[in-house]
Amino acid sequence: MNRFDSITQKLQIQYPIVQAPMLGVTTPEMVAAIANEGGLGSLPVGGLSPEKTTELIQKTKQLTQRPFAVNLFAHAIPEVDLAKASQMQDFLVGLGKKYGLEFPELHLETLSFYSYKTQIDILIAEQIPIVSFTFGIPDDEWLQKLKASGAILIGTATCLEEALLLDQKGVDMITAQGIEAGGHRGTFLETIPLPQVGVMALVPQIMNRIGKPVLASGAINDGKTIKAAFAMGASAVQIGTAFIATTESLAIPAYQQAVLTAKDTDSQLTLAFSGRWARGLQNQFMTEVEHSGFTPLPYPIQNSLTTALRQKAQQLNKGDFTNLWSGQSAPKIHLPDCAAIFRELIRQAELTY
Numbered sequence: 001m002n003r004f005d006s007i008t009q010k011l012q013i014q015y016p017i018v019q020a021p022m023l024g025v026t027t028p029e030m031v032a033a034i035a036n037e038g039g040l041g042s043l044p045v046g047g048l049s050p051e052k053t054t055e056l057i058q059k060t061k062q063l064t065q066r067p068f069a070v071n072l073f074a075h076a077i078p079e080v081d082l083a084k085a086s087q088m089q090d091f092l093v094g095l096g097k098k099y100g101l102e103f104p105e106l107h108l109e110t111l112s113f114y115s116y117k118t119q120i121d122i123l124i125a126e127q128i129p130i131v132s133f134t135f136g137i138p139d140d141e142w143l144q145k146l147k148a149s150g151a152i153l154i155g156t157a158t159c160l161e162e163a164l165l166l167d168q169k170g171v172d173m174i175t176a177q178g179i180e181a182g183g184h185r186g187t188f189l190e191t192i193p194l195p196q197v198g199v200m201a202l203v204p205q206i207m208n209r210i211g212k213p214v215l216a217s218g219a220i221n222d223g224k225t226i227k228a229a230f231a232m233g234a235s236a237v238q239i240g241t242a243f244i245a246t247t248e249s250l251a252i253p254a255y256q257q258a259v260l261t262a263k264d265t266d267s268q269l270t271l272a273f274s275g276r277w278a279r280g281l282q283n284q285f286m287t288e289v290e291h292s293g294f295t296p297l298p299y300p301i302q303n304s305l306t307t308a309l310r311q312k313a314q315q316l317n318k319g320d321f322t323n324l325w326s327g328q329s330a331p332k333i334h335l336p337d338c339a340a341i342f343r344e345l346i347r348q349a350e351l352t353y
């Protein structure tokens with residue numbers, strides 16, 4: 001017996017370590033590598049089409065017999081302000097021309113988005129045992145459907161108030177995402193300024209109020225930080241940035257290199273890429289948008305507007321014009337693949353049993 005038995009039994013894993021879902025970086029190969037090593041792999045499908053969602057789940061199932069989590073974006077979809085979208089698109093087209101990154105323009109009138117509501121039936125049909133979500137809480141009807149399927153539900157909170165709302169809605173576990181974390185903020189409360197609570201402040205405050213397992217997330221990337229999270233009482237840790245520079249990752253070489261060499265101060269919160277606050281390594285695109293005088297459109301509209309330019313930059317391996325999501329702490333373990341990093345994390349955290 002050890003103190004992690006309850007969480008590992010619930011999640012049907014061996015070690016209380018979760019590979020963070022990282023849309024744009026995580027592949028089925030990454031999820032399967034972690035699952036096969038005894039951790040919880042998380043497959044991100046936020047905003048993807050039903051067809052792509054099914055394809056990724058089935059691919060992952062081909063690579064591992066173990067359970068894995070699927071991660072959704074639980075946000076509402078806003079109306080498109082065509083005038084503002086057109087202004088932003090014109091600005092981005094100009095930017096592309098200036099830097100040799102020409103891209104095809106979108107037909108703004110036909111812009112459409114996929115909601116998590118088109119994905120939940122797929123997750124249920126695929127018998128996904130663990131569903132995590134961020135950017136909000138699925139509407140009651142959908143939450144009940146997921147619960148009735150028997151799936152374990154993990155919600156994301158960036159402050160205590162969000163955690164309390166998740167608890168009231170009956171989620172099984174809460175990921176406490178500290179401000180250190182790479183990628184999008186999971187924030188969904190719009191009534192207060194953006195929560196910027198560090199993981200060390202967030203985890204104990206949630207634990208003091210909610211008697212459910214808390215997964216600590218943000219700047220955890222070696223044995224010492226894993227042990228620190230467990231010393232605070234976290235039931236498990238969710239680790240992202242540490243797995244970006246790996247063979248299983250979709251990150252382009254320029255991104256992988258930038259993450260490996262990043263300093264503590266290199267990342268910033270930005271709205272520039274997607275219209276939703278996210279932490280990434282400061283680059284020219286962020287500066288250009290921030291100095292443009294144009295306000296990024298709400299998520300996911302801005303995200304769609306910038307997609308073609310980012311794809312072009314990725315094709316050319318230009319890290320200056322694509323999102324370099326990364327946390328405040330660069331990877332400390334430099335090994336080529338996810339399984340090797342995972343094994344080293346287990347060794348350093350003295351979790352071998």
Ligand SMILES: Cc1cc2nc3c(=O)[nH]c(=O)nc-3n(C[C@H](O)[C@H](O)[C@H](O)COP(=O)(O)O)c2cc1C
Pocket residue numbers: 020021022023024025044045046071133134156177180181182183184217218219220238239240241242325326327328329
């Ligand atoms: C590249 C990248 C993409 C991310 N995409 C998602 C996502 O699709 N869903 C999600 O819940 N969290 C996402 N996150 C946030 C992670 O779940 C997690 O909170 C974060 O990686 C933890 O901090 P760390 O990067 O310092 O380990 C992403 C993070 C990164 C770095």
